[in-house]
Amino acid sequence: MVPLSYYLILSGILFACGVTGFLIKRNLITIFMSIELMLNGVNLSFVAFAAQWHALSGQIFVFFVMVVAAAEAAVGLAIIIAVYRTRETLNVDQINLLKL
Amino acid sequence: MHLILFLIFGAVCVAGAVNLLLQHHPIDSALSLVVVMGALAAEYLLLGAEFVAAVQVIVYAGAIMVLFVFVIMLLNAGEEARSGGSRVAWIFGVPGMLIGSILMAWILLKHSGTSRVEIGALPGSPQDIGWLLFHDYLLPFEVTSILVLIAIMGAVVLAGHAQSQTRAIEKKEG
Amino acid sequence: MTPNLHLWLIPLLPLAGAAINGFLGKRSSRQAVSTVALVFSGAAFAMALWVVSQFSSLTLPYIETLAPWIRAGAFQVDFAFYLDQLSLIMLLVVTGVGFLIHIYSVGYMWEEGGFYRFFTYLNLFMFFMLTLILASNYLLMFIGWEGVGLASYLLIGFYFLRDSAASAGKKAFIVNRIGDFGFLIALFLLIKHFGSLNYAELAHVISPLHIETHAGLFTAIGILLMVGAAGKSAQIPLYVWLPDAMEGPTPVSALIHAATMVTAGVYMVSRSHVIFDRAPSAMTVVAIIGTLTAFFAATIGITQTDIKKVLAYSTVSQLGYMFLGCGVGAFSAGIFHLMTHAFFKGLLFLAAGSVIHAVGGEQDMRKMGGLRTKIPWTFWTMTAGTFAIAGIPPLAGFFSKDEILWQASRVSLIYWGVGVFTAFLTSFYMFRQWFITFFGEYRGEAHDSHEHGGHGHDSHGDDHGHGHGGVHESPALMLGPLVVLAILSVVGGWVGIGNRFENFLAPVFHSTATISADSFDAPAVSTESTSPESLSPASKSEESGKNTELLFTAISVGAGVLGFLLAWQLYYRRPELPTEIAAKLGGFYYTVLNKYYVDEIYAAVIVKPLIAFSSAVLWQGIDRGIIDATLDGSAEGAREVSDSMRHMQSGNIRSYAGWVAAGAACIIVFMAWMAVGTR
Numbered sequence: 001m002v003p004l005s006y007y008l009i010l011s012g013i014l015f016a017c018g019v020t021g022f023l024i025k026r027n028l029i030t031i032f033m034s035i036e037l038m039l040n041g042v043n044l045s046f047v048a049f050a051a052q053w054h055a056l057s058g059q060i061f062v063f064f065v066m067v068v069a070a071a072e073a074a075v076g077l078a079i080i081i082a083v084y085r086t087r088e089t090l091n092v093d094q095i096n097l098l099k100l
Numbered sequence: 101m102h103l104i105l106f107l108i109f110g111a112v113c114v115a116g117a118v119n120l121l122l123q124h125h126p127i128d129s130a131l132s133l134v135v136v137m138g139a140l141a142a143e144y145l146l147l148g149a150e151f152v153a154a155v156q157v158i159v160y161a162g163a164i165m166v167l168f169v170f171v172i173m174l175l176n177a178g179e180e181a182r183s184g185g186s187r188v189a190w191i192f193g194v195p196g197m198l199i200g201s202i203l204m205a206w207i208l209l210k211h212s213g214t215s216r217v218e219i220g221a222l223p224g225s226p227q228d229i230g231w232l233l234f235h236d237y238l239l240p241f242e243v244t245s246i247l248v249l250i251a252i253m254g255a256v257v258l259a260g261h262a263q264s265q266t267r268a269i270e271k272k273e274g
Numbered sequence: 275m276t277p278n279l280h281l282w283l284i285p286l287l288p289l290a291g292a293a294i295n296g297f298l299g300k301r302s303s304r305q306a307v308s309t310v311a312l313v314f315s316g317a318a319f320a321m322a323l324w325v326v327s328q329f330s331s332l333t334l335p336y337i338e339t340l341a342p343w344i345r346a347g348a349f350q351v352d353f354a355f356y357l358d359q360l361s362l363i364m365l366l367v368v369t370g371v372g373f374l375i376h377i378y379s380v381g382y383m384w385e386e387g388g389f390y391r392f393f394t395y396l397n398l399f400m401f402f403m404l405t406l407i408l409a410s411n412y413l414l415m416f417i418g419w420e421g422v423g424l425a426s427y428l429l430i431g432f433y434f435l436r437d438s439a440a441s442a443g444k445k446a447f448i449v450n451r452i453g454d455f456g457f458l459i460a461l462f463l464l465i466k467h468f469g470s471l472n473y474a475e476l477a478h479v480i481s482p483l484h485i486e487t488h489a490g491l492f493t494a495i496g497i498l499l500m501v502g503a504a505g506k507s508a509q510i511p512l513y514v515w516l517p518d519a520m521e522g523p524t525p526v527s528a529l530i531h532a533a534t535m536v537t538a539g540v541y542m543v544s545r546s547h548v549i550f551d552r553a554p555s556a557m558t559v560v561a562i563i564g565t566l567t568a569f570f571a572a573t574i575g576i577t578q579t580d581i582k583k584v585l586a587y588s589t590v591s592q593l594g595y596m597f598l599g600c601g602v603g604a605f606s607a608g609i610f611h612l613m614t615h616a617f618f619k620g621l622l623f624l625a626a627g628s629v630i631h632a633v634g635g636e637q638d639m640r641k642m643g644g645l646r647t648k649i650p651w652t653f654w655t656m657t658a659g660t661f662a663i664a665g666i667p668p669l670a671g672f673f674s675k676d677e678i679l680w681q682a683s684r685v686s687l688i689y690w691g692v693g694v695f696t697a698f699l700t701s702f703y704m705f706r707q708w709f710i711t712f713f714g715e716y717r718g719e720a721h722d723s724h725e726h727g728g729h730g731h732d733s734h735g736d737d738h739g740h741g742h743g744g745v746h747e748s749p750a751l752m753l754g755p756l757v758v759l760a761i762l763s764v765v766g767g768w769v770g771i772g773n774r775f776e777n778f779l780a781p782v783f784h785s786t787a788t789i790s791a792d793s794f795d796a797p798a799v800s801t802e803s804t805s806p807e808s809l810s811p812a813s814k815s816e817e818s819g820k821n822t823e824l825l826f827t828a829i830s831v832g833a834g835v836l837g838f839l840l841a842w843q844l845y846y847r848r849p850e851l852p853t854e855i856a857a858k859l860g861g862f863y864y865t866v867l868n869k870y871y872v873d874e875i876y877a878a879v880i881v882k883p884l885i886a887f888s889s890a891v892l893w894q895g896i897d898r899g900i901i902d903a904t905l906d907g908s909a910e911g912a913r914e915v916s917d918s919m920r921h922m923q924s925g926n927i928r929s930y931a932g933w934v935a936a937g938a939a940c941i942i943v944f945m946a947w948m949a950v951g952t953r
Contacts, residue, residue, distance in 0.1 A: 001102055001103070001216045001218060002102050002103050002106045002216065003216050004216065005208040005209055006106065006110075007106075007143075007147075008204075008208050009204075009205045009208055009209070010110045010113065010114070010143075012201045012204050012205055012208075013113075013114055013117070013201065013205075014113060014114075014117055014136070015201070016197050016198065016200075016201040017114075017117035017118060017120070017121060018117075019193070019197045019935050019938075020121060020194055020197060020198075021120060021121050022931055022935070023190075023193040023194055023197075023928060023931055023932055023935055024121065024190075024194070025121075027126050027177060029126045029130075029168065029171065029172055029175075029177055030120075030126050030129050032168070033120065033126075033129055033130060033133050033168060034120070036133065036160075036164065036168075037117060037120065037133060037136065040136065040137060040140055040160070043140070043152075043156075044140060044143060044144075047143075047144055047147050047149050047152060048147060050147075050149070050222055050224075051147040051148060051149070051222045054222055056222065056224055056228055056229065056232055057232065057236070057237075059149050059151065059152050059222075059224045059229060060229065060232050060233060060237055062149075062152050063152070063155065063229070063233070064237075064240060064244055066155060066156070066159055066160060067244045067247070067248060068244065068247065069160070069164065070159060070163065070164055070248070070251075071244075071247050071248050071250075071251035072251070073164045073167055073168070074167065074251045074252065074254075074255040075251050075254045075255055075258070077167060077168070077171045077255070078254065078255040078256075078257075078258035078259040079258055080171065080175075081171065081174070081175065081258065081259050082258050082259070084175050090175065090177050092927050092928060093926065093927075093928065095927065096924075096925040096926055096927070097925065190932075191932075192932050192933065192935070192936035193931065193932035193933075193935035193936055194935075196935055196936040196938075196939030196940070197935055197938075197939055199939060199943070200938070200939035200942040200943060203942070203943060203946055204942065204946060207946050207949070207950060211949075211950070
């Protein structure tokens with residue numbers, strides 16, 4: 001008998017770690033992995049709520065989130081590879097062609 | 101019992117997540133992420149979501165993370181070098197998230213009331229999930245399949261160019 | 275059955291002339307321009323004569339309404355014209371003398387540049403002046419008032435390439451404006467308290483009012499009107515523009531600054547007699563200002579060496595007489611003097627112009643002399659004018675000036691005394707001018723035929739040098755009006771014999787309701803001043819009054835003769851004496867010579883501080899420091915804000931991420947707040 005809030009707090013911690021990693025890290029791939037971490041945190045809260053409300057659609061949604069995450073990871077990594085080809089670096093601070 | 105198991109696997113999750121932040125080499129971060137996903141799968145099981153737990157291990161930890169590791173090795177990403185960083189991220193971003201999450205946690209703790217989850221609360225068997233998926237959520241299902249198709253094509257195109265470019269670079273070096 | 279006089283034609287004919295000359299004159303010949311000008315101003319004069327012929331069949335006052343103008347609730351002002359005896363006299367004077375001066379100007383200005391411009395402005399002036407005279411309400415009169423000021427500015431600064439002329443024009447306009455300020459406040463008071471600016475309506479509303487009630491209001495209005503009149507008619511303290519106005523061409527000085535425009539103030543005061551009758555203090559102010567100005571200007575006139583400046587100060591002085599007449603309640607005497615003054619002062623100015631023309635542009639009398647034999651027509655006409663202004667009977671000036679002095683003596687002997695002494699001074703300086711200019715040896719430079727026209731652009735006066743030949747008489751175009759005006763100066767006063775003039779104007783100045791029963795004066799104009807004689811019209815005091823009148827007349831004539839003798843002595847018999855006397859008087863003489871330094875005092879006390887204030891406070895402080903700084907500051911501020919916002923677009927992915935995370939955190943906090951708050 002675990003209070004629901006515990007699950008939600010765990011989810012929140014994972015999400016916060018994901019965001020922090022997104023902000024702190026310099027390597028592109030590590031940043032991407034932080035995004036995955038965020039998604040996982042969200043998944044956990046979905047399942048927790050599904051368990052509480054006895055609604056299976058929560059787990060369905062986790063399913064969809066995973067599909068999207070997979071698609072995103074594939075495309076994103078392809079982009080990273082392409083960027084690496086042109087810039088020769090994975091350091092996010094040096095990928096700043098948007099700068100004025 | 102439920103609580104103890106929850107705490108154990110929760111601790112593993114958090115440890116993995118923090119380790120992801122602390123490591124310098126991306127491969128170490130990737131491996132800690134795998135650990136996080138595994139622990140999460142256990143959490144799902146505790147909540148009774150069998151199918152989701154299985155899919156988590158198979159798809160997430162087994163395919164997506166493998167993809168990550170593959171790319172890391174392909175690009176030979178080395179240790180992170182120190183670089184400029186961003187003041188905004190450090191000043192606004194990190195503290196912001198910290199504050200936000202602490203606030204959320206506090207609120208949740210204070211106002212959660214008596215809602216409790218039992219161990220194995222909602223058994224999500226494949227039959228049940230399949231039924232819902234193909235009846236109520238048929239449209240999203242089909243749409244996501246198209247999405248995956250597009251993703252495949254995109255990845256092939258982007259990485260395909262890269263392949264020919266890699267060959268060109270190798271020819272130059274070689 | 276009152277005929278329709280079409281009074282509106284009288285002002286509009288000169289306006290049409292001005293428009294034609296103004297738009298088409300530049301490319302027309304001089305003949306065409308002068309024909310247009312003369313035709314239209316002559317037509318106005320002809321119409322005025324026709325009005326005279328119709329006059330006896332009119333019910334007076336005759337009011338002709340053209341069109342509505344302002345309708346603001348109960349307040350109403352129309353474009354309307356008003357004719358009664360007073361405006362008839364003014365009309366004749368303005369159109370008649372104006373027409374004569376137009377003729378003269380054709381000859382005088384024939385060789386000047388800007389010929390068409392001159393006649394445009396001159397006709398324009400006639401339009402405004404006639405509007406002023408014929409208006410049936412104060413507002414339309416004010417339009418004419420301002421318009422003649424504008425025309426005066428344009429004409430004084432006619433030789434605008436000359437700095438002194440441009441400054442003189444500015445000075446005239448600005449000093450006029452100061453007077454107009456008083457006039458406007460008076461109009462506002464009239465609107466507020468009586469709800470109308472119409473002469474007829476005001477007379478109707480004000481007449482029943484008793485002299486004791488509203489005394490403060492009437493005094494205020496009266497004094498403010500006098501301020502306006504002082505500006506326009508060059509009285510103390512606003513007279514300083516008139517001597518400078520001599521920068522304009524001589525016909526302008528004759529028409530505007532002698533015969534017509536400067537008399538507008540006198541006309542306005544007379545028109546407002548209904549108000550002044552109920553404000554004895556205001557009347558006293560008018561009389562004192564008039565007397566002081568008359569005396570003051572006469573003293574300055576004694577020392578002047580420019581032929582036109584003498585006449586300018588003389589004009590100021592004579593205007594003072596007119597105001598003295600109005601101030602003691604003898605409005606018709608003031609108007610009488612206005613009329614005769616138009617004749618002889620106009621004549622004197624035109625003759626002076628003829629003299630200047632004769633000597634090739636020189637205006638300094640010290641360089642003239644002995645012109646009597648060389649320009650006989652000019653000499654004889656100017657003589658007529660000089661005798662007229664000195665008040666020698668039976669010429670015009672005698673009758674009008676004497677009437678004013680007599681009426682003034684019945685109020686206070688001080689007015690009379692100063693007036694007589696000023697008459698002596700007037701006679702003295704006029705004959706001084708007469709002797710210096712026309713008698714003795716010719717002291718000017720020799721004018722031979724090989725002298726070039728370029729010499730004529732000397733520093734003073736109008737560019738009138740064309741040294742063809744020596745001293746020569748003026749053409750007939752110029753002499754004709756001189757002769758006419760000379761005749762008028764001789765006979766013009768005879769209309770005043772036997773009180774005919776006052777009786778003619780009596781219906782205008784007669785109060786419609788007796789203010790106090792025992793102040794009604796039978797033969798002369800009713801005066802509400804505190805004069806002891808008005809209380810008892812017994813035949814015995816009439817008899818002794820008549821003897822006193824003869825005595826005073828004799829004294830004033832004697833003063834005129836005395837002035838002649840003194841001038842004869844100093845400037846004909848013993849010409850070396852004046853310089854000796856001047857040297858003996860030393861500093862006092864120099865003060866008078868420099869016009870009592872009034873201009874300098876005004877410059878130091880009023881003009882300089884005003885300019886300093888405007889420059890330091892209004893310009894630097896407010897305009898640059900506050901208004902500009904606010905605008906520049908806001909622009910600067912916008913620029914700085916955007917400059918600091920620019921750094922958000924750094925191209926740095928992590929900073930973008932940081933902003934996103936910060937924003938998300940804010941939203942989370944907000945939502946948590948909302949969630950918690952609803953519990």
